[in-house]
Amino acid sequence: MDRDIKISIRNLYKIFGPIPDVALAYVRRGMGKAELLEKHNHVLGLQDINVDMREGEITVIMGLSGSGKSTLIRHLNRLIEPTAGEIEVDGKNVLNFDEDGLRKLRREQMSMVFQKFALLPHKTVLENAGMALLVRGHTVRDFEDEAKKWLARVGLEGNENQYPHQLSGGMQQRVGIARALASNSPVMLMDEAFSALDPLIRSDMQDLLLELQEELKKTVVFITHDLDEALKLADHLVILKDGHIVQQGEPQEILMQPNDPYITDFISDINRARVLRVRSVMEKTTEPPADCAGDISDRDNLESVIARSEGDTDLVYRVVKKGNQVGILEMKELVKALVPVDASEGDNRSRY
Amino acid sequence: MATYDFVFSSLGLEDWCSDGQSDAPMSMAALLQKTKGTDAEAESLWDLPFPSMDALNDSCAAFPKSRELTKGLEEGFLSIKDSLSVVLDPLTQPLSWFLDGTLYGMLNTPWWIVIPALLAVVFVVTKSWKLVGFVAGSLILLAFIDYYQYAMETLSIIFVCAFLCVLLGVPIGIAMSRSDMMQRLTIPVLDMLQTLPPFVYLIPLIFLFSVTESKLYGIAIILYAIVPVIRLTNLGIRLVDKDVIEAADAFGMTSQQKLFKVQIPLALPNIMAGVNQTIMMSLAMVVIASLVSAPGLGVLVLQGIRNLELGVGLVAGLGIVILAVILDRVTKASLARINASQKQ
Numbered sequence: 001m002d003r004d005i006k007i008s009i010r011n012l013y014k015i016f017g018p019i020p021d022v023a024l025a026y027v028r029r030g031m032g033k034a035e036l037l038e039k040h041n042h043v044l045g046l047q048d049i050n051v052d053m054r055e056g057e058i059t060v061i062m063g064l065s066g067s068g069k070s071t072l073i074r075h076l077n078r079l080i081e082p083t084a085g086e087i088e089v090d091g092k093n094v095l096n097f098d099e100d101g102l103r104k105l106r107r108e109q110m111s112m113v114f115q116k117f118a119l120l121p122h123k124t125v126l127e128n129a130g131m132a133l134l135v136r137g138h139t140v141r142d143f144e145d146e147a148k149k150w151l152a153r154v155g156l157e158g159n160e161n162q163y164p165h166q167l168s169g170g171m172q173q174r175v176g177i178a179r180a181l182a183s184n185s186p187v188m189l190m191d192e193a194f195s196a197l198d199p200l201i202r203s204d205m206q207d208l209l210l211e212l213q214e215e216l217k218k219t220v221v222f223i224t225h226d227l228d229e230a231l232k233l234a235d236h237l238v239i240l241k242d243g244h245i246v247q248q249g250e251p252q253e254i255l256m257q258p259n260d261p262y263i264t265d266f267i268s269d270i271n272r273a274r275v276l277r278v279r280s281v282m283e284k285t286t287e288p289p290a291d292c293a294g295d296i297s298d299r300d301n302l303e304s305v306i307a308r309s310e311g312d313t314d315l316v317y318r319v320v321k322k323g324n325q326v327g328i329l330e331m332k333e334l335v336k337a338l339v340p341v342d343a344s345e346g347d348n349r350s351r352y
Numbered sequence: 353m354a355t356y357d358f359v360f361s362s363l364g365l366e367d368w369c370s371d372g373q374s375d376a377p378m379s380m381a382a383l384l385q386k387t388k389g390t391d392a393e394a395e396s397l398w399d400l401p402f403p404s405m406d407a408l409n410d411s412c413a414a415f416p417k418s419r420e421l422t423k424g425l426e427e428g429f430l431s432i433k434d435s436l437s438v439v440l441d442p443l444t445q446p447l448s449w450f451l452d453g454t455l456y457g458m459l460n461t462p463w464w465i466v467i468p469a470l471l472a473v474v475f476v477v478t479k480s481w482k483l484v485g486f487v488a489g490s491l492i493l494l495a496f497i498d499y500y501q502y503a504m505e506t507l508s509i510i511f512v513c514a515f516l517c518v519l520l521g522v523p524i525g526i527a528m529s530r531s532d533m534m535q536r537l538t539i540p541v542l543d544m545l546q547t548l549p550p551f552v553y554l555i556p557l558i559f560l561f562s563v564t565e566s567k568l569y570g571i572a573i574i575l576y577a578i579v580p581v582i583r584l585t586n587l588g589i590r591l592v593d594k595d596v597i598e599a600a601d602a603f604g605m606t607s608q609q610k611l612f613k614v615q616i617p618l619a620l621p622n623i624m625a626g627v628n629q630t631i632m633m634s635l636a637m638v639v640i641a642s643l644v645s646a647p648g649l650g651v652l653v654l655q656g657i658r659n660l661e662l663g664v665g666l667v668a669g670l671g672i673v674i675l676a677v678i679l680d681r682v683t684k685a686s687l688a689r690i691n692a693s694q695k696q
Contacts, residue, residue: 077602079598079601079602102604103604103606104604105604106601106602106603106604107603107604110602111602111603112599112602112603114595114598114599116595117595118593118595118596118598118599119596119599120596120613120614120617120618121596121618121694122617122618122620122693122694131599131603132603132604134613135603135604135605135609163693183603189602
C-alpha cells in the first residue's frame with residue numbers, strides 16, 4: 001500500500017453558472033447545494049475534493065447520478081476546467097499546463113474509456129484501436145501491429161476490419177479498452193465504462209480489467225454507480241454525494257466502518273459474504289488457535305469460508321498469508337460480520 | 353383641398369409646401385381626376401386615404417412621392433454601380449471563364465465521349481448498374497430528339513455552379529458551426545436569399561454586369577443555390593455526437609485533426625444532403641436564368657412561351673424533369689452509400 005501517489009487532487013471546487021467565483025465565496029462560507037441553486041442560481045458540481053490516487057491502483061469513484069463523479073473524472077484531463085483547486089499528476093499541476101502541455105498530457109499520460117464507447121463510426125476497429133497513435137501522427141501501417149496486439153489481448157482477434165456498428169455493445173467497449181491500452185499511457189480514466197452493458201457481459205469485462213491490471217499495473221480511475229462493481233474493482237474507494245466526498249478508503253474498511261447513514265443505506269443491500277474478505281473480519285494474532293479446522297487465505301471471501309465450514313459455527317480457522325499465520329477466524333465472528341452495521345436502520349429502509 | 357392639408361397648415365409649413373409647387377407635367381391619376389371633375393370635396397370618412405407619401409404629396413407639393421423613394425434607390429445604385437463594378441468585375445471574371453470554358457468543353461467534345469464519360473461518373477459515385485442504365489436511356493432519348501446540345505448546356509452550368517456552391521458553401525458552413533456569432537450573423541442573410549423571389553436576384557445583377565456575360569447568370573444561380581449546402585454543413589457539424597467529440601478531445605486531437613478526421617466525415621451525410629438540394633436548386637434557377645441569356649433547356653421553354661410553340665416548351669420542360677430526376681437519383685444514391693458506410 002506504499003505506492004507513489006500518481007494523481008493528487010487538492011481542494012477542488014467546480015461551480016456551474018455565470019459567475020462561479022462569487023458563488024465559490026458563498027460555498028466556502030458554508031452554503032449548501034440546494035441553497036446555492038435557489039438563491040444564486042449556480043449549480044454546485046464539486047465541493048472540496050481531496051483524493052490521492054496511487055500508482056498501479058484502481059481508484060473507484062462511486063456515487064449516484066448527479067453526484068458529480070463524471071464531472072470529477074473530466075477534471076483530471078481538463079475536459080472541464082475547475083473553479084478552484086489543484087490537480088497534480090506526477091507532482092506537476094495540470095492547471096498550469098498551456099495548450100501544448102495539455103495536449104501532450106492527453107496524448108501520452110492519460111487515456112479514456114467512455115460509457116457510450118464513443119468510437120469513430122466511419123473507421124474500422126483497427127483504426128479505432130490505433131486512434132491515440134493516429135493522433136500522434138503515426139500512419140495505419142505504423143501502428144497496425146500494436147493495435148492488433150491489444151485487440152487480440154481484449155479478445156477481438158479477427159474483427160480488425162469490421163466497423164463498430166457491426167459489433168455488439170460488449171465488443172465495442174472492448175475496442176474502447178484496446179484503444180485506451182494502445183495509447184500506452186500510464187493513467188486510464190474509465191467513465192462508467194461498463195454501465196451500458198448487460199450484467200453478464202459487465203461481469204466479463206470487470207474480470208478482463210482485473211486481469212489486465214494484474215499484468216499492466218496502470219493507474220486506473222474508474223467511475224461507477226454500481227456498488228458491487230465498485231467493491232469488486234476498487235483498491236481505493238471514494239464515495240461521492242452531491243458533489244462532496246462522504247467517505248474514502250479501502251473498500252473493506254468502508255464496509256466494516258461506514259461513517260455516514262448514506263453509506264449504511266447504500267451497503268445494506270449488498271451480499272456481504274461475497275464482498276467481505278477474511279482479513280477484514282479476522283482477529284489478528286500469530287498464536288495458533290486451540291482446535292484448528294484448517295487454513296484459509298486472508299484474501300478469501302466469507303462465502304467460500306461458509307461453504308467450507310458447511311454452516312458449522314463452532315469452527316475456528318487459521319488465517320494464512322504467504323505461508324505465515326496472520327490471524328484466526330472464528331465462524332461466530334464471521335456470522336456476526338454478515339449483519340450490516342446499523343442494521344436496524346438499514347432494515348427499515350430496505351423494507352419501504 | 354386635399355385630405356391632409358390641415359397637417360401642414362397646423363405645423364405652419366405652408367410656405368415650404370408652396371415652394372415645392374412646380375409646373376411639372378400632371379400625373380395620369382391627377383389628369384384623370386381632373387377630367388372626371390369629381391373633386392375631393394365630397395369626402396366621407398369611408399374614403400379616408402391612408403396618410404401615405406402620395407396622399408401627403410397631394411396636400412403639400414414639397415413632400416416627396418413614393419416613386420421618388422424608389423427612384424432615389426435607383427439613382428443611388430447607379431451612382432455606386434461603376435465603382436462597384438470596378439471591384440466586382442475582376443473578382444467574378446474567373447466565373448465567366450469557368451462557365452464559358454466548361455460550356456465550350458462539353459459542347460465541343462463529341463457525344464460518343466461525353467455520354468460514356470457521364471455514365472462512368474454515375475457508376476463511380478453510385479455503383480449501381482440500374483441507375484447507369486436509366487441515365488443512358490434518358491440521355492439517348494434527349495439526344496434522339498435533338499435536345500442533346502441544350503441538355504448539355506444546362507448540365508455544364510449546373511456542374512460549374514454546384515461545384516462553386518460546395519467550394520464556397522462548405523467553408524462558410526464550417527465557420528458557422530464553430531462560432532455562434534457567425535451563425536447569428538449568417539442566418540438572416542441565408543433566410544433572405546432563400547425567400548427572395550428568384551427574379552429579384554436578376555435585377556441588381558443586370559445593372560452591374562452586361563447581359564452578354566455568363567457570370568451574370570452564374571452569380572444568380574450560385575446565390576440562389578448555395579443556401580442549403582451552407583445550412584446543412586453547419587447543421588451536420590453541430591449534430592456530430594458529443595461523446596465522439598469528447599473522445600477526440602480526450603485523446604488530444606488538435607482542432608484541425610478534429611475537424612478533418614471526425615467532424616467533417618461524420619457530417620458528410622448531412623453535407624451530401626445539402627449538395628443534393630443545391631444541385632436541384634441550381635436546376636430550378638438555370639431555367640429562370642435563361643431570361644438573362646443563360647443557354648440550355650430554359651431557352652427552349654422561353655421560346656415556347658414567346659412564340660407560342662407549345663410543343664417546344666412542353667418537350668423542353670419534360671427534358672428538365674428528366675435532368676432533375678437523373679441528378680436527384682444519382683446524388684441520392686451516392687448519399688445512401690455514404691450513409692450505409694456510417695450507420696452507428
